Amino acid sequence: MLKSGMCNTGERTYSRTIAFSDIQYQLAKEDDKKKIFGEWCSVINYFNQDIPFELTFVNTTSLASDIDGLTCVPYKDDGRNDIRDEYSSIIKDKAVLGNNGIRRYKYLTFSVDADDEGAAKSRLAAHEAAILKNLKEMDVPARTLTGTQRLETLYTIMHPFRTKIFNFQWKWLSTTGHTTKDYIVPKELKFYDTYIRHDGLYSSCSSIFLPAAELEDSFLSDILSVNCCMTVSIHVLPVDRKKALKIAKDTYTDLQSMKIDEQKKAVRAGYDMDTLPDELVDSLDEAKQQLAAMKKNSEKMLIATIVIMNTAQSPEALKKDINIISSIADKAGFEMYPLRYRQEEGFQSMLPLGVNNLTCDRTLDTSSLAGFVPFTTNELIMPGGQYYGVNALTKNLIMANRNKLHNPNGLILGTPGAGKGMFAKAEITDVLLKTDDDIIVSDPEGEYSPLVELLGGQVITLSTKSGCYVNPLDINLNYDDEDPIAFKCEFVLSFCELVAAPKTGLDALEIGIIDRCVRKMYEPFMENPENAQPPILEDFYNLLNEQDTPESIRLARALEIYVHGSLNYFNHHTNVELNNRFVSYNFKPLGKQLKKVAMLVMQDQVWNKVSINRNISETGEVVKHTWFYDDEFHLRLKEPQTAAFAVEIWKRFRKWGGIPTGITQNVKDLLRANEAEDILDNSKFIVLLDQAEGDRTILAEKLKISDTQLSYIDNAAQGHGLIFYGRVVVPFEHEIPSDTNLYAAMTTKLEEVHKND
Numbered sequence: 001m002l003k004s005g006m007c008n009t010g011e012r013t014y015s016r017t018i019a020f021s022d023i024q025y026q027l028a029k030e031d032d033k034k035k036i037f038g039e040w041c042s043v044i045n046y047f048n049q050d051i052p053f054e055l056t057f058v059n060t061t062s063l064a065s066d067i068d069g070l071t072c073v074p075y076k077d078d079g080r081n082d083i084r085d086e087y088s089s090i091i092k093d094k095a096v097l098g099n100n101g102i103r104r105y106k107y108l109t110f111s112v113d114a115d116d117e118g119a120a121k122s123r124l125a126a127h128e129a130a131i132l133k134n135l136k137e138m139d140v141p142a143r144t145l146t147g148t149q150r151l152e153t154l155y156t157i158m159h160p161f162r163t164k165i166f167n168f169q170w171k172w173l174s175t176t177g178h179t180t181k182d183y184i185v186p187k188e189l190k191f192y193d194t195y196i197r198h199d200g201l202y203s204s205c206s207s208i209f210l211p212a213a214e215l216e217d218s219f220l221s222d223i224l225s226v227n228c229c230m231t232v233s234i235h236v237l238p239v240d241r242k243k244a245l246k247i248a249k250d251t252y253t254d255l256q257s258m259k260i261d262e263q264k265k266a267v268r269a270g271y272d273m274d275t276l277p278d279e280l281v282d283s284l285d286e287a288k289q290q291l292a293a294m295k296k297n298s299e300k301m302l303i304a305t306i307v308i309m310n311t312a313q314s315p316e317a318l319k320k321d322i323n324i325i326s327s328i329a330d331k332a333g334f335e336m337y338p339l340r341y342r343q344e345e346g347f348q349s350m351l352p353l354g355v356n357n358l359t360c361d362r363t364l365d366t367s368s369l370a371g372f373v374p375f376t377t378n379e380l381i382m383p384g385g386q387y388y389g390v391n392a393l394t395k396n397l398i399m400a401n402r403n404k405l406h407n408p409n410g411l412i413l414g415t416p417g418a419g420k421g422m423f424a425k426a427e428i429t430d431v432l433l434k435t436d437d438d439i440i441v442s443d444p445e446g447e448y449s450p451l452v453e454l455l456g457g458q459v460i461t462l463s464t465k466s467g468c469y470v471n472p473l474d475i476n477l478n479y480d481d482e483d484p485i486a487f488k489c490e491f492v493l494s495f496c497e498l499v500a501a502p503k504t505g506l507d508a509l510e511i512g513i514i515d516r517c518v519r520k521m522y523e524p525f526m527e528n529p530e531n532a533q534p535p536i537l538e539d540f541y542n543l544l545n546e547q548d549t550p551e552s553i554r555l556a557r558a559l560e561i562y563v564h565g566s567l568n569y570f571n572h573h574t575n576v577e578l579n580n581r582f583v584s585y586n587f588k589p590l591g592k593q594l595k596k597v598a599m600l601v602m603q604d605q606v607w608n609k610v611s612i613n614r615n616i617s618e619t620g621e622v623v624k625h626t627w628f629y630d631d632e633f634h635l636r637l638k639e640p641q642t643a644a645f646a647v648e649i650w651k652r653f654r655k656w657g658g659i660p661t662g663i664t665q666n667v668k669d670l671l672r673a674n675e676a677e678d679i680l681d682n683s684k685f686i687v688l689l690d691q692a693e694g695d696r697t698i699l700a701e702k703l704k705i706s707d708t709q710l711s712y713i714d715n716a717a718q719g720h721g722l723i724f725y726g727r728v729v730v731p732f733e734h735e736i737p738s739d740t741n742l743y744a745a746m747t748t749k750l751e752e753v754h755k756n757d
């Protein structure tokens with residue numbers, strides 16, 4: 001192996017390996033599947049008799065340290081480490097139990113012949129660029145491996161169940177006189193008739209009789225989705241076009257003469273001369289089609305060898321794994337057989353080196369080989385991102401960072417009880433435990449309080465009984481480029497509109513009066529902001545009365561109930577701590593009218609928070625995001641004054657480091673709102689839980705969901721569904737085990753909530 005990633009595999013043969021990732025295939029729409037299949041055929045057709053290639057698929061165990069790295073939530077000095085322990089172990093269980101800790105890798109190794117390293121290098125480089133380009137056209141993420149990465153890959157394949165990290169440095173070669181091989185091979189390697197022993201492990205190499213006809217395109221992904229340690233390699237040698245055409249023609253001619261023989265036989269026996277064996281008729285058809293395709297160059301003739309190596313820790317486990325694989329092969333109509341007395345050749349050929357020492361070849365054409373579609377589904381694993389359960393297809397963890405999207409705006413949609421709240425609460429927990437970000441929740445049902453308490457946040461229950469007051473006229477002087485008074489003015493305008501003219505809106509005169517009064521009201525405060533008390537609603541009300549115009553009197557009347565009447569809840573100075581990282585506004589106790597006002601007041605608090613955090617982010621070293629959860633989001637979209645806020649944060653929040661999430665069971669209500677298009681188009685993170693039939697149809701159209709994907713949100717279990725992360729769509733299962741403290745603080749099931757009391 002050379003440092004560059006080129007490997008000298010024979011006297012004049014050199015190879016290189018490209019690692020590539022999965023893309024959405026099994027769940028894609030039929031049209032998209034066809035497209036991907038066609039593109040995959042083009043990837044294969046790029047190769048010719050001078051560039052043999054090998055596809056290698058590796059399922060191997062993760063290192064314990066890798067799993068820890070992914071699942072462990074680092075401690076912080078904030079009194080929440082007990083919860084961190086519980087939370088990490090929830091994730092770790094999923095990482096290990098879901099798929100036995102199996103990780104999956106895909107490689108393409110291609111070889112060229114050359115007289116020396118220099119010639120090999122330039123030849124390989126040219127092909128590498130072309131292959132990468134073809135993969136890129138399919139949107140398949142791919143990269144060429146360096147020498148160290150190729151060694152590590154080989155080491156990983158030969159040492160599953162290991163606990164050590166691969167350790168190697170190029171300079172060791174010159175000082176020790178070792179070769180690269182010495183650093184990767186097993187210490188012990190013994191070949192028997194049908195199995196191999198290496199370092200206390202048991203492996204066995206098998207092959208499969210490949211059919212010439214096209215196969216189910218899910219065959220390979222079915223095999224690879226088995227959670228066992230194995231490597232599947234397919235060696236492919238394209239046949240020279242002239243030779244291939246000749247073979248195809250010969251086959252066709254042979255079949256033709258067989259047909260004539262059969263016809264003669266039939267006539268002699270007194271049958272109709274067209275009574276031919278079905279098999280012969282089929283073969284003739286196939287041969288004819290193949291010949292035609294080859295002439296058009298859309299199909300190539302390929303010689304393929306497939307080798308599978310299973311590895312386990314005991315002979316019994318090995319046998320079990322092999323049985324699973326061979327029954328999948330059976331079902332697809334192939335026979336899998338052990339490479340008797342050829343284990344050593346099997347072992348060599350299984351490695352992604354581009355070396356094929358086996359002779360169990362089979363001639364296929366491009367589309368038959370392409371039938372081994374190596375694609376299943378996208379994975380969403382961004383280490384350090386938030387945890388969102390596991391991929392329903394592969395059981396791999398889902399971790400994603402919403403900040404890496406064009407916009408981090410989110411929606412969580414699902415039928416009542418589908419698990420929207422749970423999903424949001426799990427994300428909140430993750431954010432609180434892993435980052436320094438702040439979280440604000442608008443909680444009209446009062447269901448977040450237990451979680452807020454568990455996580456040491458601040459619940460602000462908006463009710464006279466609770467004695468918690470938030471003064472809507474508190475002013476934040478930290479708005480950088482914006483005039484704080486103007487900002488406040490806008491708030492008071494919305495407030496007055498909501499209470500005095502919700503349907504018609506305010507007229508120009510009224511707006512003028514309000515603006516004047518607001519500026520006047522803050523004058524005493526602005527003179528001495530350090531010590532003065534901010535005004536309250538009553539001050540504003542008094543100023544309105546002083547104006548003594550019909551408009552101002554009318555406005556004052558509308559406000560009266562909020563100052564001196566039964567709705568005077570918002571006419572108090574703030575007496576709660578708003579500096580907590582996690583603040584939840586519970587406005588369940590408020591009546592309908594005050595709820596609307598409360599939403600407006602909250603909006604103001606949200607802007608306050610993001611602007612403070614933006615200042616911190618701009619001046620300090622930490623970036624502090626503000627996550628805002630808006631449960632029962634459809635309520636906000638009902639009133640024009642609050643709906644306007646939703647649109648505004650969906651458009652502008654991102655630039656302030658804000659991450660908003662709307663949560664609602666009413667997809668129809670959401671989409672009926674005038675603002676819906678804006679909000680849906682500007683949400684790059686969408687979580688769909690179980691959906692009612694009508695909503696499913698609407699969403700399928702709006703979000704272009706395939707039928708197979710739709711099945712994941714039709715009668716879905718609680719906490720199961722689809723995540724849209726930008727263009728990536730992943731079916732997920734995000735279960736919070738019910739025996740945890742976190743679950744107890746998150747559940748909304750009546751009997752469980754009361755158990756907590």
Ligand SMILES: Nc1ncnc2c1ncn2[C@@H]1O[C@H](COP(=O)(O)OP(=O)(O)OP(=O)(O)O)[C@@H](O)[C@H]1O
Pocket residue numbers: 414415416417418419420421422423664665718719720734735736737746747748749
């Ligand atoms: N991810 C999950 N893991 C475990 N249990 C869940 C999960 N999601 C939902 N559940 C169960 O379903 C119940 C209802 O979930 P949740 O409160 O999140 O529903 P919701 O979608 O917010 O409903 P609503 O629209 O009525 O507010 C939970 O109390 C819990 O028992």
Ligand SMILES: [Mg+2]
Pocket residue numbers: 420421631
């Ligand atoms: Mg809910």
